Amino acid sequence: MRTPPDSPRDPASLRISFLGGEFTVEWSVEGGAEPVKLPNGTTKEALAYLAMQKNLRRLSLGTLSEDLGVSDKTVESGISRNKNDLPILQTPFGWKISPDQVDVLHFERLAYEALEAARNKRHEAAQTRADEALSLWRVDLPDFSGCLATTQARFSTLRAELLDMLRKLERGQRSLLHNVPPRDPHELIGRDSAVKDIRNWLRPYPHSSKDVVLIDGVGGVGKTALAKSIAYSYVDEGTSEDFAAIVWISGKMTELTVEIRSLPPRLRTIDDLYRAIAMTLRRTDIMEKGPEERAAIITDVLSDHDNRVLLIVDNLETVEDTAVLSFIEHPPVPTKVLATSRHRLESGTFRRLSGLRGEAAQELVRAHAAALDVDLSDDEVEALARETDGVPLAIFFTLGQLAIGYPLSEALDRLRSANGDYAEFAFHESVERLSDANHANERELLYATSLFVDGASAEALGWVAGLSDAPRDVARTRALRNLNAMSLLNYKDGRFNMLSLTRDFVRGDLGRDIALKNRVTQRWLSWHRDLADRAFTVDLDSGVLELLRQEHSNVIGAIDHAHTRDKQLFHKFVTSMAFFWLTEGLWDEFEHYVSSAKLAAPNIAERLRLSNRLLWLSVLRMDLDMANVHKSESELLLRRSDVPYERMRLSDFSGQLALALGDAEEATRWLSQGLAEAISLSDRRGVFATQKYLGEVSCMIGDLDAARRQYEQAAANLGGPGEAEWVRGQAHLAHLQGLIAEGASDPDTALAAYEDCLAFLATHRDVRLATRAKEGRARSLKAFGKAAEARDVYADVARDFELLGMWDECNSARSLAEEGMAR
Incomplete structure (x- = not known):
């Protein structure tokens, strides 16, 4: 790579060239002829200005002198005194540069071609064009002012871009060091926004000040796949301003295909982490050192601003070594950490993953079904995407069951079973952590959330979990925060909710505690019964109306529960909600529930009342x-x-x-x-x-x-x-x-x-x-x-x-x- 000398030679020595259709000025003491000495600064500027004209257009004496801010006489005399030595043609219409008397300089064209080649990853072509362009630039441009300043800045900026590009290419010629596991056979679907967000967070300072990024979510939601896709996006680009190396280490202990399979643990202690870093960076000597020196060398290596490292830690929730957790939460600058976990760290930037939605979920179902040679109708694709909540592993697991011969209905039953392999893999470890007495509040709140089909506010969950009084507000807040950090609950727009697969597992697993199940369910029914009772006075408080609209799906869940278990409560619900359904235009609900209540009415008077309401609807x-x-x-x-x-x-x-x-x-x-x-x-x-x-x-x-x-x-x-x-x-x-x-x-x-x-x-x-x-x-x-x-x-x-x-x-x-x- 050629660069200008540290001490530019005399900028008064000038040689001018133009580049085919585009052109620039090259200031040089080198050339095949003796350099032209231009004692007059105005003459130099005039010559430079003519050379920088697009398409070498002619300039009249008046235009030239006006643009340069000097008199006609000054320009004319300066050029006339040196006309025999200057590559200038005088025409009836003005002066211009003569192409017959100058070198053909391609600097600008070559520079743009080099930058374009680099963008298209044609690194060899980019290197060649950049070297050719920079070989034409032998000394710094003299400082111009006025009309020449903008043009001068353009070429200086372009040269700086070329030098920066060459530094990146020089690093890129070494393949990016990494130990990322093999690519997944299927393309990542529906995560474009997550990839964009995380890559922005992982940019170097000052573009991003975030050092630790955590991808969290329930088991099987695609955290590892997303991290791997991001890693390979850097690998495919080669080294750049982003990273010179990517170190991958996993704490994953099991994986699920059609059944659960144990994996050998790779990340248990800080030495496991150091070893992965040393082996990936080809620094095997590090592990031969003593513990203190080893830690110091690792810190020093990861502090190299010219060779930044991305450390990816998969399944962080299995790591218990405090030294590992401390290192990950506070990595050496400028190293970045990308971690995946079902549980959140105390610090860092978080990206919660949830199941794929709509078309993205169906696209993943179709792609994986085709790979397994499983034939599905459009209705079955839609049903599978819906029943799995768009969770990728749930989709893969169910399709794996179909591939070995299970019908769709049975495969989905196996998926939802609280005792099945998927539930064991995705939820058991997290819920098992709540089994001790210190997490009683979390268990109550988790089961309470499973009853709300459309999520609930913290206040509603606290009431149903028996944590509604003021002294317990702090305990409720802490427990909800823990459940959210464990990815068992999601929080959005002021409401907590959970995936339907999580709900099925929680109801089956925690539901084995009959006392817990009964007390939470009774409070849940009472909460909705109180809300429905307030529907009688909706004209007094529009806020109650808005709350009823927001909670309607949850009220319906409570009514359906009462319908099969408590007929008296069911009638009370219907009586309370009927007018709300009628005025809100929820006429299908009105007709269905009022008709059901009429069929099971306890007496003639109640049947009459309900028959009259159906008359009104009609x-x-x-x-x-x-x-x-x-x-x-x-x-x-x-x-x-x-x-x-x-x-x-x-x-x-x-x-x-x-x-x-x-x-x-x-x-x-x-x-x-x-x-x-x-x-x-x-x-x-x-x-x-x-x-x-x-x-x-x-x-x-x-x-x-x-x-x-x-x-x-x-x-x-x-x-x-x-x-x-x-x-x-x-x-x-x-x-x-x-x-x-x-x-x-x-x-x-x-x-x-x-x-x-x-x-x-x-x-x-x-x-x-x-x-x-x-x-x-x-x-x-x-x-x-x-x-x-x-x-x-x-x-x-x-x-x-x-x-x-x-x-x-x-x-x-x-x-x-x-x-x-x-x-």
């Missing part, structure tokens, strides 16, 4: 045939058990059914009967509801005066027992106000009323009322001549109906949207 769905079926059943049950409140509700729902059928007379009869019953029961909400729907009947027949009176009467009964505000009641009043305004051809008032209705429902949802308000808003916009906005609202309504499974209404709304689009 009316909201506009499934009028089914509504009549439920209405007939309720009438029959009412004759067998006359419950005044349910008689009032039957009248109310029958009136709404008649209204939906367009039968104003029948609707008025039923609603008037329901109003009288509500008054006799002093039920303000019953009075409110029947008056509101009577107002709708009056709007339907065009009696707006009656509708306004019914609006006022309904408003007088807005509220309920002990309530200062009833948000959904206000939404219903706003909806009726919109209908009245529409009937009076007052689209301005109607639009405002419907928007008020939707604003009330923003926190206290009622999906069916919201769709009706949106329809009214669309009609009002259309009346204003705002067809485009009306079209968008109808399209939104169509989507709402689609989610509710109301296909006729969905198609009708779509037609109105398309009609607006056509206009």
Whole structure:
């Protein structure tokens, strides 16, 4: 590699060359002819500036002098005095460099070709081009100012890049030293972001100040595969600014294929670690030294900033030697440590791995199935990816079972078994650590988390684990932190959760402790029962509504548990949750659980209550045939058990059914009967509801005066027992106000009323009322001549109906949207 001399020769000696289509200036005392002496600095700058012109374009005297910041006379006299010695041509249009009188200098072109070759790993070509380019650079460029300064900086920077590239190539000509185990036969899938993050963290200072990076996660999630892939990404690149050597050492004691196989331990003591470093770096002499000298030499070798080492420690959780752990947590600078573990260190930067998701998991299933010659349908691929949580080892284990003849269902049963090989390999060691009395809190919290199908907050887990009182908050926090560090729990967005495979193992393993299982399960049911009970008062606290939405999947899990074990508790759950399901648009859940509760109802009165609720759902769905079926059943049950409140509700729902059928007379009869019953029961909400729907009947027949009176009467009964505000009641009043305004051809008032209705429902949802308000808003916009906005609202309504499974209404709304689009 050629570099400029330490003491540049006289920069006044100048030779100019250009590079084919690109060109530069070379300042040199060497050449085939005697160097030209240029006493005038302006003459040198003029000559340099002409040589640096793209495509050797001509420059007039005026342009040249203006750019150089000197007079025309100075430039002209300087060039004229030396014109016989200068490679300059004077033309009618100005001056330019003559290619016939200069060397052909390829510096810039060669430099860019060298850098491009290096980027494409054509190291030999890069070396050759760089040497050729630098051979043309014999002394430093003189310092220019003004118009030449930028060009001068460009060439200086380019030369510096070439020198840096050559240093890297010089190191790269030695193959990167490593002892990384053989590559995995299958390509790493779905971990691109993890590779990118970790490689960024492993960059040298000042790009990254992180010394220790830990990949953690449950057994079999792919920690070792990720570490190996990162290692080979460096190996494939050769040495670079990143690392000159990679030392791999593993504490892994078992591996799982179709069964568990023991492995000889490689990392137990600090000498095991030193030996791996010495052997990889070809420094066998290190191990011949005494303990203190050996440690000093290792530290010295790993402190070489020109030959940085990456130390990869696999399965760190099996290491108990404190000297090893201390060395790994505090490696000599600039050495970097990449470790994999199921348990976290006290310090370092962590990258938690979880199972692959969606397409990535299915891609891995297909790739490994093809390698094992296992034929799977698309449905089986999807099922296997889902049931394994996308955990690579679980996928490999299950496919291995299929390859030796097990059917998919049995292979998945073996995977999920708490006594099976996969559970033994992935979870047993971690859970076994919790068996002593000092980890009682961890066991309670771990089993509690296994019951929450959608994760839970620390507060919820603490309550279910019996750690909810203030003195135990610290113990709860410490235990949850330990479980997260052991990769048995994951923490994200304020919630703790676990993989379904972990859940299956924990329920099977810790579930053997019957006392623990029963007390945690009872507290878990009580926690959800309390939450469901609060659904009765959702109008008072929108926060409860939000909590119910967040915890709905967990509530469903508790209801399903109660359904098979405690019928009385199941009925209480359904009673509490029914109205929430109805207003949130969770109509499938409503129908399923209310129907199940009705079949197992303990008495006629309870069956009547549930039959009435199914009638209500059918009316909201506009499934009028089914509504009549439920209405007939309720009438029959009412004759067998006359419950005044349910008689009032039957009248109310029958009136709404008649209204939906367009039968104003029948609707008025039923609603008037329901109003009288509500008054006799002093039920303000019953009075409110029947008056509101009577107002709708009056709007339907065009009696707006009656509708306004019914609006006022309904408003007088807005509220309920002990309530200062009833948000959904206000939404219903706003909806009726919109209908009245529409009937009076007052689209301005109607639009405002419907928007008020939707604003009330923003926190206290009622999906069916919201769709009706949106329809009214669309009609009002259309009346204003705002067809485009009306079209968008109808399209939104169509989507709402689609989610509710109301296909006729969905198609009708779509037609109105398309009609607006056509206009």
